[in-house]
Amino acid sequence: xxxxxxxxxxxxxxxxxxxxxxxxxxxxxxxxxxxxxxxxxxxxxxxxxxxxxxxxxxxxxxxxxxxxxxxxxxxxxxxxxxxxxxxxxxxxxxxxxxxxxxxxxxxxxxxxxxxxxxxxxxxxxxxxxxxxxxxxxxxxxxxxxxxxxxxxxxxxxxxxxxxxxxxxxxxxxxxxxxxxxxxxxxxxxxxxxxxxxxxxxxxxxxxxxxxxxxxxxxxxxxxxxxxxxxxxxxxxxxxxxxxxxxxxxxxxxxxxxxxxxxxxxxxxxxxxxxxxxxxxxxxxxxxxxxxxxxxxxxxxxxxxxxxxxxxxxxxxxxxxxxxxxxxxxxxxxxxxxxxxxxxxxxxxxxxxxxxxxxxxxxxxxxxxxxxxxxxxxxxxxxxxxxxxxxxxxxxxxxxxxxxxxxxxxxxxxxxxx
Ligand code: FES
Ligand SMILES: [Fe+2]
Numbered sequence: 534x535x536x537x538x539x540x541x542x543x544x545x546x547x548x549x550x551x552x553x554x555x556x557x558x559x560x561x562x563x564x565x566x567x568x569x570x571x572x573x574x575x576x577x578x579x580x581x582x583x584x585x586x587x588x589x590x591x592x593x594x595x596x597x598x599x600x601x602x603x604x605x606x607x608x609x610x611x612x613x614x615x616x617x618x619x620x621x622x623x624x625x626x627x628x629x630x631x632x633x634x635x636x637x638x639x640x641x642x643x644x645x646x647x648x649x650x651x652x653x654x655x656x657x658x659x660x661x662x663x664x665x666x667x668x669x670x671x672x673x674x675x676x677x678x679x680x681x682x683x684x685x686x687x688x689x690x691x692x693x694x695x696x697x698x699x700x701x702x703x704x705x706x707x708x709x710x711x712x713x714x715x716x717x718x719x720x721x722x723x724x725x726x727x728x729x730x731x732x733x734x735x736x737x738x739x740x741x742x743x744x745x746x747x748x749x750x751x752x753x754x755x756x757x758x759x760x761x762x763x764x765x766x767x768x769x770x771x772x773x774x775x776x777x778x779x780x781x782x783x784x785x786x787x788x789x790x791x792x793x794x795x796x797x798x799x800x801x802x803x804x805x806x807x808x809x810x811x812x813x814x815x816x817x818x819x820x821x822x823x824x825x826x827x828x829x830x831x832x833x834x835x836x837x838x839x840x841x842x843x844x845x846x847x848x849x850x851x852x853x854x855x856x857x858x859x860x861x862x863x864x865x866x867x868x869x870x871x872x873x874x875x876x877x878x879x880x881x882x883x884x885x886x887x888x889x890x891x892x893x894x895x896x897x898x899x900x901x902x903x904x905x906x907x908x909x910x911x912x913x914x915x916x917x918x919x920x921x922x923x924x925x926x927x928x929x930x931x932x933x934x935x936x937x938x939x940x941x942x943x944x945x946x947x948x949x950x
Pocket of ligand 1: 621637638639641642
Protein backbone atom coordinates (compact mmCIF):
# COMPACT_ATOMS: atom_id res chain seq x y z
CA UNK A 534 0.00 0.00 0.00
CA UNK A 535 1.43 3.38 -0.95
CA UNK A 536 -1.26 5.62 0.44
CA UNK A 537 1.14 8.46 1.13
CA UNK A 538 1.62 9.23 -2.56
CA UNK A 539 -2.12 8.88 -3.12
CA UNK A 540 -2.69 11.83 -0.84
CA UNK A 541 -2.10 14.15 -3.80
CA UNK A 542 -5.38 12.72 -5.09
CA UNK A 543 -7.91 13.24 -2.35
CA UNK A 544 -10.46 11.04 -4.09
CA UNK A 545 -8.14 8.09 -3.55
CA UNK A 546 -7.47 8.70 0.12
CA UNK A 547 -10.56 6.85 1.09
CA UNK A 548 -9.55 3.65 -0.65
CA UNK A 549 -6.91 3.04 1.96
CA UNK A 550 -7.18 0.67 4.87
CA UNK A 551 -7.36 1.86 8.46
CA UNK A 552 -4.14 2.46 10.35
CA UNK A 553 -2.37 -0.75 11.39
CA UNK A 554 -2.77 -2.03 14.95
CA UNK A 555 0.79 -1.22 16.06
CA UNK A 556 0.14 2.50 15.58
CA UNK A 557 -2.26 2.38 18.54
CA UNK A 558 0.32 0.84 20.87
CA UNK A 559 3.63 2.53 20.22
CA UNK A 560 5.36 5.07 22.49
CA UNK A 561 7.83 6.29 19.84
CA UNK A 562 5.03 6.97 17.39
CA UNK A 563 3.11 8.90 20.02
CA UNK A 564 6.11 11.23 20.47
CA UNK A 565 6.19 11.81 16.72
CA UNK A 566 2.42 12.36 16.48
CA UNK A 567 2.59 14.82 19.34
CA UNK A 568 5.19 16.86 17.50
CA UNK A 569 3.86 16.58 13.95
CA UNK A 570 0.13 16.28 14.46
CA UNK A 571 -0.98 17.60 17.84
CA UNK A 572 1.29 20.59 18.51
CA UNK A 573 0.63 22.15 15.06
CA UNK A 574 -3.14 21.93 15.56
CA UNK A 575 -5.54 24.27 17.38
CA UNK A 576 -6.20 23.30 20.99
CA UNK A 577 -9.15 24.42 23.07
CA UNK A 578 -8.31 26.27 26.29
CA UNK A 579 -11.45 28.02 27.60
CA UNK A 580 -14.57 30.01 26.78
CA UNK A 581 -14.11 33.78 26.40
CA UNK A 582 -16.61 34.26 29.25
CA UNK A 583 -14.14 32.56 31.62
CA UNK A 584 -11.56 35.28 31.01
CA UNK A 585 -13.62 38.48 30.87
CA UNK A 586 -11.65 40.82 33.15
CA UNK A 587 -8.02 41.96 33.10
CA UNK A 588 -5.89 39.34 34.87
CA UNK A 589 -8.39 36.50 34.35
CA UNK A 590 -6.58 33.41 33.12
CA UNK A 591 -7.14 29.78 32.18
CA UNK A 592 -4.57 27.05 31.53
CA UNK A 593 -4.47 23.91 29.44
CA UNK A 594 -2.15 21.00 30.23
CA UNK A 595 -1.31 19.36 26.94
CA UNK A 596 0.87 16.33 27.77
CA UNK A 597 4.41 17.80 27.45
CA UNK A 598 3.24 21.42 27.18
CA UNK A 599 1.15 23.77 29.23
CA UNK A 600 -0.56 26.93 27.97
CA UNK A 601 -1.82 30.09 29.66
CA UNK A 602 -4.60 32.24 28.23
CA UNK A 603 -4.59 35.65 29.93
CA UNK A 604 -6.69 38.81 29.53
CA UNK A 605 -4.36 41.84 29.59
CA UNK A 606 -5.00 45.25 31.12
CA UNK A 607 -5.61 46.50 27.57
CA UNK A 608 -8.47 43.98 27.23
CA UNK A 609 -6.53 41.78 24.77
CA UNK A 610 -6.51 38.02 25.14
CA UNK A 611 -3.04 36.48 24.79
CA UNK A 612 -1.64 32.99 25.04
CA UNK A 613 1.72 32.09 26.55
CA UNK A 614 3.81 29.04 27.14
CA UNK A 615 3.27 28.22 30.83
CA UNK A 616 6.99 28.10 31.61
CA UNK A 617 9.15 30.66 33.41
CA UNK A 618 11.98 32.12 31.32
CA UNK A 619 14.44 31.63 34.21
CA UNK A 620 14.62 27.89 34.85
CA UNK A 621 11.34 26.68 33.38
CA UNK A 622 9.01 26.44 36.35
CA UNK A 623 5.35 26.09 35.47
CA UNK A 624 3.78 29.40 36.38
CA UNK A 625 0.03 28.96 36.75
CA UNK A 626 -2.41 26.12 37.35
CA UNK A 627 -6.11 25.77 36.63
CA UNK A 628 -7.89 29.07 36.23
CA UNK A 629 -8.23 32.25 38.25
CA UNK A 630 -7.24 35.89 38.35
CA UNK A 631 -3.79 37.50 38.60
CA UNK A 632 -4.23 40.93 40.14
CA UNK A 633 -1.20 42.68 38.64
CA UNK A 634 1.52 40.26 37.66
CA UNK A 635 2.28 36.62 37.06
CA UNK A 636 4.85 35.70 39.70
CA UNK A 637 6.91 32.54 39.37
CA UNK A 638 6.65 30.34 42.47
CA UNK A 639 10.38 29.43 42.30
CA UNK A 640 12.58 32.58 42.45
CA UNK A 641 9.81 35.14 41.99
CA UNK A 642 10.55 36.48 38.54
CA UNK A 643 7.40 38.36 37.67
CA UNK A 644 5.70 39.11 34.37
CA UNK A 645 3.21 41.75 33.26
CA UNK A 646 -0.21 40.47 32.20
CA UNK A 647 0.91 41.00 28.59
CA UNK A 648 3.86 38.64 29.12
CA UNK A 649 6.69 41.18 29.47
CA UNK A 650 9.26 40.39 32.14
CA UNK A 651 8.64 42.96 34.89
CA UNK A 652 11.01 42.23 37.75
CA UNK A 653 13.85 39.90 38.66
CA UNK A 654 14.91 39.60 42.31
CA UNK A 655 18.63 40.41 42.83
CA UNK A 656 18.74 41.64 39.27
CA UNK A 657 22.36 42.84 39.61
CA UNK A 658 23.52 39.21 39.98
CA UNK A 659 22.61 38.58 36.33
CA UNK A 660 25.32 40.28 34.27
CA UNK A 661 23.99 42.06 31.15
CA UNK A 662 20.42 40.96 31.74
CA UNK A 663 18.16 42.19 28.95
CA UNK A 664 14.66 41.94 30.35
CA UNK A 665 13.10 42.90 27.05
CA UNK A 666 14.25 39.56 25.61
CA UNK A 667 12.87 37.45 28.41
CA UNK A 668 9.12 37.88 28.19
CA UNK A 669 6.87 34.84 28.20
CA UNK A 670 6.79 33.02 24.89
CA UNK A 671 3.62 34.11 23.11
CA UNK A 672 1.53 31.59 21.19
CA UNK A 673 -1.03 31.97 18.42
CA UNK A 674 -4.59 32.49 19.71
CA UNK A 675 -7.95 32.54 17.97
CA UNK A 676 -11.46 33.02 19.31
CA UNK A 677 -14.04 31.05 17.37
CA UNK A 678 -17.73 31.09 18.40
CA UNK A 679 -16.59 32.59 21.71
CA UNK A 680 -14.25 29.63 22.30
CA UNK A 681 -10.55 30.34 22.85
CA UNK A 682 -8.09 28.15 20.96
CA UNK A 683 -4.29 28.19 20.92
CA UNK A 684 -1.76 26.76 18.47
CA UNK A 685 1.61 25.91 20.00
CA UNK A 686 3.64 25.28 16.88
CA UNK A 687 3.78 26.00 13.18
CA UNK A 688 1.28 27.84 11.07
CA UNK A 689 -1.57 27.00 8.77
CA UNK A 690 -5.19 27.90 8.26
CA UNK A 691 -7.09 29.77 10.95
CA UNK A 692 -10.02 28.05 12.61
CA UNK A 693 -12.47 30.26 10.70
CA UNK A 694 -10.78 29.23 7.44
CA UNK A 695 -10.90 25.58 8.39
CA UNK A 696 -14.62 25.71 9.17
CA UNK A 697 -15.49 27.92 6.20
CA UNK A 698 -19.18 27.71 5.35
CA UNK A 699 -19.75 24.97 7.92
CA UNK A 700 -19.46 27.60 10.68
CA UNK A 701 -23.00 28.62 9.68
CA UNK A 702 -24.22 25.39 11.25
CA UNK A 703 -22.94 26.49 14.67
CA UNK A 704 -24.00 30.15 14.55
CA UNK A 705 -27.70 29.74 15.50
CA UNK A 706 -26.73 28.03 18.77
CA UNK A 707 -25.07 31.27 20.01
CA UNK A 708 -22.22 29.44 21.71
CA UNK A 709 -20.47 32.76 22.38
CA UNK A 710 -23.20 33.64 24.91
CA UNK A 711 -22.80 30.43 26.90
CA UNK A 712 -21.12 30.24 30.31
CA UNK A 713 -19.24 27.44 32.10
CA UNK A 714 -21.47 24.88 33.81
CA UNK A 715 -21.04 24.53 37.59
CA UNK A 716 -17.89 22.60 38.56
CA UNK A 717 -17.88 19.24 40.37
CA UNK A 718 -17.27 21.09 43.65
CA UNK A 719 -20.40 23.15 42.99
CA UNK A 720 -22.42 19.99 42.39
CA UNK A 721 -21.77 20.13 38.64
CA UNK A 722 -20.28 17.72 36.17
CA UNK A 723 -16.90 16.09 35.82
CA UNK A 724 -15.06 17.60 32.85
CA UNK A 725 -11.98 15.42 32.57
CA UNK A 726 -11.47 11.69 32.66
CA UNK A 727 -8.75 9.18 31.88
CA UNK A 728 -9.49 6.46 29.33
CA UNK A 729 -7.31 3.37 28.92
CA UNK A 730 -6.81 3.76 25.18
CA UNK A 731 -4.56 5.39 22.61
CA UNK A 732 -5.70 8.90 21.65
CA UNK A 733 -6.51 7.68 18.12
CA UNK A 734 -8.91 5.04 19.44
CA UNK A 735 -10.94 7.81 21.10
CA UNK A 736 -10.54 9.93 17.96
CA UNK A 737 -11.79 7.17 15.64
CA UNK A 738 -14.70 6.59 17.99
CA UNK A 739 -15.65 10.27 17.99
CA UNK A 740 -15.54 10.36 14.19
CA UNK A 741 -17.58 7.20 13.73
CA UNK A 742 -21.37 7.51 13.70
CA UNK A 743 -21.68 3.87 12.60
CA UNK A 744 -21.58 2.74 16.25
CA UNK A 745 -24.38 5.03 17.43
CA UNK A 746 -27.49 2.84 16.89
CA UNK A 747 -26.03 -0.11 18.81
CA UNK A 748 -23.41 1.49 21.04
CA UNK A 749 -25.66 4.30 22.32
CA UNK A 750 -29.20 2.88 22.68
CA UNK A 751 -30.40 5.89 24.68
CA UNK A 752 -29.18 8.39 22.09
CA UNK A 753 -30.73 6.23 19.39
CA UNK A 754 -34.12 6.26 21.17
CA UNK A 755 -33.91 10.01 21.66
CA UNK A 756 -32.64 11.10 18.27
CA UNK A 757 -32.77 10.29 14.63
CA UNK A 758 -28.99 10.31 14.17
CA UNK A 759 -27.45 11.11 10.82
CA UNK A 760 -24.92 8.34 10.26
CA UNK A 761 -23.03 9.91 7.36
CA UNK A 762 -21.16 13.16 7.99
CA UNK A 763 -20.56 16.25 5.91
CA UNK A 764 -16.82 16.83 5.65
CA UNK A 765 -14.86 19.67 4.05
CA UNK A 766 -11.35 19.85 2.57
CA UNK A 767 -9.82 20.80 5.93
CA UNK A 768 -11.21 17.69 7.62
CA UNK A 769 -13.87 19.67 9.49
CA UNK A 770 -16.94 17.49 9.69
CA UNK A 771 -20.38 17.61 11.23
CA UNK A 772 -23.56 15.59 11.48
CA UNK A 773 -26.96 16.39 12.88
CA UNK A 774 -29.32 14.48 15.13
CA UNK A 775 -32.99 15.43 15.29
CA UNK A 776 -35.32 14.58 18.16
CA UNK A 777 -37.57 11.65 17.28
CA UNK A 778 -41.32 12.07 17.24
CA UNK A 779 -41.68 8.61 18.70
CA UNK A 780 -41.24 8.97 22.43
CA UNK A 781 -38.59 7.02 24.30
CA UNK A 782 -39.63 4.65 27.09
CA UNK A 783 -36.85 6.08 29.30
CA UNK A 784 -38.18 8.97 31.39
CA UNK A 785 -35.25 11.39 30.97
CA UNK A 786 -35.17 10.96 27.19
CA UNK A 787 -38.95 11.26 26.96
CA UNK A 788 -38.96 14.41 29.10
CA UNK A 789 -36.27 15.94 26.87
CA UNK A 790 -38.27 15.07 23.75
CA UNK A 791 -41.39 16.75 25.17
CA UNK A 792 -39.71 19.86 26.48
CA UNK A 793 -37.28 20.57 23.64
CA UNK A 794 -39.70 22.07 21.06
CA UNK A 795 -40.87 24.79 23.45
CA UNK A 796 -38.11 25.38 26.02
CA UNK A 797 -36.09 27.93 24.04
CA UNK A 798 -38.66 29.77 21.96
CA UNK A 799 -36.11 32.49 21.15
CA UNK A 800 -34.08 29.99 19.07
CA UNK A 801 -35.10 28.95 15.54
CA UNK A 802 -37.53 26.03 15.60
CA UNK A 803 -35.22 23.50 13.96
CA UNK A 804 -32.35 24.42 16.30
CA UNK A 805 -34.53 23.66 19.33
CA UNK A 806 -34.78 20.04 18.25
CA UNK A 807 -31.38 19.43 16.68
CA UNK A 808 -28.05 18.40 18.15
CA UNK A 809 -24.97 19.11 16.05
CA UNK A 810 -21.81 17.04 16.34
CA UNK A 811 -18.89 18.91 14.77
CA UNK A 812 -15.23 18.02 14.56
CA UNK A 813 -12.07 19.96 13.79
CA UNK A 814 -8.73 18.22 13.24
CA UNK A 815 -6.94 17.01 15.04
CA UNK A 816 -8.70 16.19 18.30
CA UNK A 817 -11.57 18.64 18.91
CA UNK A 818 -15.23 17.63 18.92
CA UNK A 819 -18.04 20.18 19.21
CA UNK A 820 -21.18 18.68 20.80
CA UNK A 821 -23.77 21.41 20.44
CA UNK A 822 -27.28 21.30 21.91
CA UNK A 823 -29.98 23.98 22.14
CA UNK A 824 -29.44 24.16 25.92
CA UNK A 825 -25.67 23.71 26.22
CA UNK A 826 -22.53 22.53 24.45
CA UNK A 827 -19.36 20.71 25.30
CA UNK A 828 -15.96 20.45 23.71
CA UNK A 829 -14.68 16.88 23.40
CA UNK A 830 -10.90 17.17 23.46
CA UNK A 831 -8.73 14.06 23.26
CA UNK A 832 -5.30 14.49 24.83
CA UNK A 833 -2.61 11.80 24.80
CA UNK A 834 -1.14 10.69 28.10
CA UNK A 835 0.76 7.61 26.97
CA UNK A 836 0.55 5.07 24.14
CA UNK A 837 -2.48 3.41 25.73
CA UNK A 838 -3.76 6.21 27.95
CA UNK A 839 -5.67 9.40 27.12
CA UNK A 840 -7.23 12.29 28.96
CA UNK A 841 -10.69 13.09 27.69
CA UNK A 842 -11.50 16.69 28.46
CA UNK A 843 -15.17 17.68 28.12
CA UNK A 844 -15.70 21.22 29.41
CA UNK A 845 -19.41 22.01 29.43
CA UNK A 846 -21.01 25.39 28.71
CA UNK A 847 -24.64 26.25 29.27
CA UNK A 848 -27.02 28.84 27.91
CA UNK A 849 -27.28 31.66 30.48
CA UNK A 850 -30.99 31.19 30.98
CA UNK A 851 -32.26 30.95 34.54
CA UNK A 852 -35.80 29.83 33.71
CA UNK A 853 -36.82 26.51 35.20
CA UNK A 854 -37.37 24.84 31.80
CA UNK A 855 -33.85 25.83 30.70
CA UNK A 856 -32.38 24.26 33.84
CA UNK A 857 -34.44 21.11 33.34
CA UNK A 858 -33.26 20.81 29.72
CA UNK A 859 -29.65 21.22 30.81
CA UNK A 860 -30.07 18.64 33.57
CA UNK A 861 -31.65 16.12 31.19
CA UNK A 862 -29.13 16.67 28.38
CA UNK A 863 -26.31 16.22 30.83
CA UNK A 864 -27.82 13.05 32.28
CA UNK A 865 -28.15 11.60 28.78
CA UNK A 866 -24.64 12.69 27.76
CA UNK A 867 -22.96 11.33 30.90
CA UNK A 868 -24.40 7.92 29.98
CA UNK A 869 -23.12 8.31 26.38
CA UNK A 870 -19.68 9.15 27.81
CA UNK A 871 -19.66 5.96 29.93
CA UNK A 872 -20.62 3.94 26.86
CA UNK A 873 -17.89 5.50 24.70
CA UNK A 874 -15.26 4.93 27.38
CA UNK A 875 -16.14 1.26 27.58
CA UNK A 876 -16.28 0.87 23.77
CA UNK A 877 -12.87 2.53 23.36
CA UNK A 878 -11.22 0.51 26.11
CA UNK A 879 -12.55 -2.70 24.52
CA UNK A 880 -11.08 -1.68 21.15
CA UNK A 881 -7.73 -0.96 22.78
CA UNK A 882 -7.80 -4.41 24.41
CA UNK A 883 -8.45 -6.09 21.04
CA UNK A 884 -5.79 -4.12 19.17
CA UNK A 885 -3.01 -5.67 21.22
CA UNK A 886 -3.98 -9.24 20.17
CA UNK A 887 -1.23 -11.21 18.43
CA UNK A 888 -0.97 -10.43 14.72
CA UNK A 889 -4.26 -8.51 14.71
CA UNK A 890 -5.05 -6.01 11.93
CA UNK A 891 -8.20 -3.83 11.81
CA UNK A 892 -10.69 -4.56 9.02
CA UNK A 893 -12.35 -2.34 6.40
CA UNK A 894 -14.17 0.90 7.17
CA UNK A 895 -17.76 1.73 6.23
CA UNK A 896 -18.95 4.78 4.30
CA UNK A 897 -20.37 5.86 7.66
CA UNK A 898 -16.76 5.98 8.90
CA UNK A 899 -15.62 8.45 6.23
CA UNK A 900 -14.24 11.01 8.74
CA UNK A 901 -12.12 8.21 10.25
CA UNK A 902 -10.67 7.51 6.80
CA UNK A 903 -10.00 11.21 6.32
CA UNK A 904 -8.19 11.55 9.65
CA UNK A 905 -6.11 8.44 8.97
CA UNK A 906 -5.04 9.96 5.66
CA UNK A 907 -4.02 13.15 7.45
CA UNK A 908 -1.99 11.21 10.01
CA UNK A 909 -0.32 9.29 7.16
CA UNK A 910 0.61 12.58 5.50
CA UNK A 911 2.19 13.93 8.68
CA UNK A 912 3.76 10.66 9.84
CA UNK A 913 4.20 8.40 6.78
CA UNK A 914 5.80 5.74 8.96
CA UNK A 915 2.23 4.67 9.83
CA UNK A 916 1.84 3.31 6.28
CA UNK A 917 4.04 0.39 7.33
CA UNK A 918 2.07 -2.68 8.30
CA UNK A 919 4.69 -3.87 10.76
CA UNK A 920 5.98 -2.01 13.80
CA UNK A 921 9.40 -0.46 13.04
CA UNK A 922 12.31 -1.77 15.09
CA UNK A 923 12.69 0.08 18.39
CA UNK A 924 14.78 3.21 18.05
CA UNK A 925 14.38 3.47 14.25
CA UNK A 926 10.91 4.99 13.87
CA UNK A 927 11.90 8.64 13.75
CA UNK A 928 14.75 8.03 11.29
CA UNK A 929 12.54 5.97 8.99
CA UNK A 930 9.85 8.63 9.09
CA UNK A 931 12.34 11.35 8.10
CA UNK A 932 13.38 9.23 5.12
CA UNK A 933 9.79 8.68 4.03
CA UNK A 934 9.09 12.41 4.31
CA UNK A 935 12.19 13.20 2.26
CA UNK A 936 10.95 10.85 -0.47
CA UNK A 937 7.52 12.44 -0.40
CA UNK A 938 6.17 15.34 -2.39
CA UNK A 939 7.61 18.68 -1.20
CA UNK A 940 4.27 19.94 0.07
CA UNK A 941 4.10 17.10 2.57
CA UNK A 942 7.62 17.29 3.93
CA UNK A 943 6.76 19.77 6.62
CA UNK A 944 3.11 19.09 6.76
CA UNK A 945 1.03 19.75 9.77
CA UNK A 946 -2.25 17.95 10.09
CA UNK A 947 -4.11 20.35 7.84
CA UNK A 948 -1.78 19.83 4.91
CA UNK A 949 -4.15 17.61 2.99
CA UNK A 950 -6.57 20.46 2.69
S1 FES B 1 12.22 29.34 37.58
FE1 FES B 1 10.95 31.03 37.66
S2 FES B 1 12.00 32.46 38.82
FE2 FES B 1 13.35 30.79 38.71
FE1 LIG C 1 -20.02 7.23 20.80
